[in-house]
Amino acid sequence: MSDRKLLLLKSHQCSDGLTDDELNEVANHLELVEYETGEYAHHANDDIKNVNLIVQGRFRVSFMDRHGNSFLEKFLTRGDQFGAVAAALGEPLSASVNAEEPSITLKLDYKVALDLTKRIDVLRMNFAQSIARDYQSMVFGKKPRQRSAVIAVFRGSDVGHCSLTPRLVRRLKELGESPSVLSDRNDWEPIEGVPFRSLVEDDHHLAPDEIRRQVNQWSDSKRVFLDVDSSLDPDTAAIAVKMSVEVLWCVTPSDWKLAVEQLKAIESRAPGWRDKIHLVWLLEGDELCAPAAPELRALTKKSFQLSFSEPQPLQGRLLTNGFERIVHHLRGLCVGVALGGGAARGMAHLGVLKALEQSGIVVDMIAGTSAGAMTGVFYAANLDVDYSIERFVKDLRPPWLFRQMPAGNYWYLVYKYRMGQFDRMLRKYILDRRLEQMPVPTYTVTVDLVQGKAVVRSDGDAVHAITESINLPVLSTPICRDGRTLVDGGIINNIPADVLVSKGCNFVIAVSVTAKMEHEFARNRPDTPTGKMKSPWAIQTMLRSYVVQSSNMHSVGAQPADAVIEPDVTRFDLAEFMRTDELAAVGEQTTRDEVSEIKQLLSKMDDKLFPID
Numbered sequence: 001m002s003d004r005k006l007l008l009l010k011s012h013q014c015s016d017g018l019t020d021d022e023l024n025e026v027a028n029h030l031e032l033v034e035y036e037t038g039e040y041a042h043h044a045n046d047d048i049k050n051v052n053l054i055v056q057g058r059f060r061v062s063f064m065d066r067h068g069n070s071f072l073e074k075f076l077t078r079g080d081q082f083g084a085v086a087a088a089l090g091e092p093l094s095a096s097v098n099a100e101e102p103s104i105t106l107k108l109d110y111k112v113a114l115d116l117t118k119r120i121d122v123l124r125m126n127f128a129q130s131i132a133r134d135y136q137s138m139v140f141g142k143k144p145r146q147r148s149a150v151i152a153v154f155r156g157s158d159v160g161h162c163s164l165t166p167r168l169v170r171r172l173k174e175l176g177e178s179p180s181v182l183s184d185r186n187d188w189e190p191i192e193g194v195p196f197r198s199l200v201e202d203d204h205h206l207a208p209d210e211i212r213r214q215v216n217q218w219s220d221s222k223r224v225f226l227d228v229d230s231s232l233d234p235d236t237a238a239i240a241v242k243m244s245v246e247v248l249w250c251v252t253p254s255d256w257k258l259a260v261e262q263l264k265a266i267e268s269r270a271p272g273w274r275d276k277i278h279l280v281w282l283l284e285g286d287e288l289c290a291p292a293a294p295e296l297r298a299l300t301k302k303s304f305q306l307s308f309s310e311p312q313p314l315q316g317r318l319l320t321n322g323f324e325r326i327v328h329h330l331r332g333l334c335v336g337v338a339l340g341g342g343a344a345r346g347m348a349h350l351g352v353l354k355a356l357e358q359s360g361i362v363v364d365m366i367a368g369t370s371a372g373a374m375t376g377v378f379y380a381a382n383l384d385v386d387y388s389i390e391r392f393v394k395d396l397r398p399p400w401l402f403r404q405m406p407a408g409n410y411w412y413l414v415y416k417y418r419m420g421q422f423d424r425m426l427r428k429y430i431l432d433r434r435l436e437q438m439p440v441p442t443y444t445v446t447v448d449l450v451q452g453k454a455v456v457r458s459d460g461d462a463v464h465a466i467t468e469s470i471n472l473p474v475l476s477t478p479i480c481r482d483g484r485t486l487v488d489g490g491i492i493n494n495i496p497a498d499v500l501v502s503k504g505c506n507f508v509i510a511v512s513v514t515a516k517m518e519h520e521f522a523r524n525r526p527d528t529p530t531g532k533m534k535s536p537w538a539i540q541t542m543l544r545s546y547v548v549q550s551s552n553m554h555s556v557g558a559q560p561a562d563a564v565i566e567p568d569v570t571r572f573d574l575a576e577f578m579r580t581d582e583l584a585a586v587g588e589q590t591t592r593d594e595v596s597e598i599k600q601l602l603s604k605m606d607d608k609l610f611p612i613d
Contacts, residue, residue, distance in 0.1 A: 007216030035099035042097040057103020101272035152244035154230040165227040175608040183227035234265035263299040285309030305439040318439040336365040336505030338497040339372025341490035342513035343574040346371020351587030354385040367496040369489040373444035373469035380438040396577035409575035417476035445489030510561035
């Protein structure tokens with residue numbers, strides 16, 4: 001048991017930098033505690049006198065108010081701890097802690113921990129950093145970077161399935177890591193400097209204790225892959241899932257239904273495991289996105305989509321960049337882009353997204369409001385940005401009749417809204433795809449007038465998600481759907497950086513096209529004499545009011561962001577969608593000017609992924 005405690009301790013980040021003698025001293029004071037799914041490690045308001053180091057599994061922490069109601073929940077996984085602050089204060093911990101899956105902690109009496117940290121400087125620093133990360137997460141809502149130590153990759157039998165683990169290992173080695181591999185493949189090709197052991201010896205899989213011993217023995221490498229065939233029997237598959245911090249389950253559009261029964265069998269053994277199982281869709285070059293597959297998605301937490309082929313004409317590079325999104329995830333980084341509203345000026349977002357991609361900043365998540373929702377979903381649908389720009393210029397150019405009318409651009413918008421033409425226009429390109437099918441997780445913001453609050457869409461018909469978010473009051477009537485009356489999301493949340501933070505992004509780039517506002521309206525300027533002032537059209541007034549509101553809300557929406565891009569598009573009229581190409585060019589150039597600074601900020605989070613030249 002003492003050897004096992006030592007090996008498990010070495011897998012926890014509080015042991016980083018400790019000498020062998022210091023590790024042995026700490027391990028001698030630890031108590032190993034195992035929990036089954038649903039079992040409580042602590043009941044709310046009970047006294048706590050121990051520091052609990054989580055070395056396997058996942059716990060749900062539910063903070064309680066004085067009436068016993070949960071007002072906040074968070075999850076703790078391998079490398080986290082609980083109890084240190086409450087034990088230091090000598091007060092009961094007003095939170096319940098229960099295992100979401102089979103889990104293990106190393107329990108250390110607080111007084112003993114205090115004595116050890118007084119004598120062992122590195123241990124004291126590690127505990128302080130752990131508490132600081134917890135505080136940062138609680139107060140600022142930012143998810144701390146946390147790398148997955150043990151990853152199980154369930155592969156199929158085709159080439160695409162089999163190549164994921166070797167590619168990940170090589171990429172992580174490029175980033176300075178020292179991964180190790182346990183695999184049941186009989187054709188594993190050695191990778192220089194990568195320890196390997198077969199999971200099959202004498203025609204039998206290694207016993208669970210032997211696998212665990214090998215994983216713990218490699219704990220110094222900080223990254224161990226269990227590479228296994230997805231056709232394993234459920235009991236053996238469950239062992240691999242139990243030992244892993246995260247699971248990558250590979251599927252293709254042709255074989256995903258096989259995975260449904262396999263994952264159901266695993267879930268029946270521990271329902272909490274689904275939150276660490278991620279789908280990896282391996283797609284061919286001519287496929288724009290994965291199938292909807294609701295039965296399969298319901299059994300997993302999130303999904304990645306990737307292709308090892310070059311994009312087809314008119315396709316974007318989201319699938320090609322899908323592999324790097326997995327690397328981001330494994331290294332604990334999630335880069336999100338929040339795209340704000342701003343009528344036609346929001347088309348500048350297309351240039352921003354293009355410049356970020358070309359500069360090597362792979363986006364892991366998108367949230368958009370109004371025009372930001374429209375451009376964000378188009379990008380997430382894996383359409384080539386230049387193609388999207390071309391189509392918007394053509395499809396949103398007013399016909400000859402409207403071009404002859406005073407304020408014809410505005411009346412054309414009213415016509416497009418009132419005749420329901422935005423749905424038909426957008427569906428030509430996005431078809432009937434759903435948000436959950438997008439290669440990048442995408443969220444749109446709209447407002448429900450029934451309940452008077454923002455609605456964040458993460459699934460459902462993608463075109464509906466756009467038309468709800470761009471549905472400007474007065475220009476159009478509210479969309480009544482599913483008990484809601486929906487209008488433009490910019491009324492409440494014009495730059496949804498907070499949405500990305502709430503979804504786990506720990507680096508957010510906000511893009512605002514309303515931060516800069518011209519001091520002119522309907523040809524009226526601050527120095528225009530009263531007698532020469534012009535009366536604006538009602539539609540102009542409404543759109544201008546929208547921009548004024550958005551401009552004044554800018555600091556609130558952008559506040560959670562780590563970086564803000566503000567293209568100066570004040571010379572463009574709010575209804576000039578036919579100038580999308582010019583607007584996108586401004587967004588692209590502004591972003592190129594900001595890329596160096598953004599990369600410096602990213603480098604502070606991961607200087608291997610984003611090295612400073």
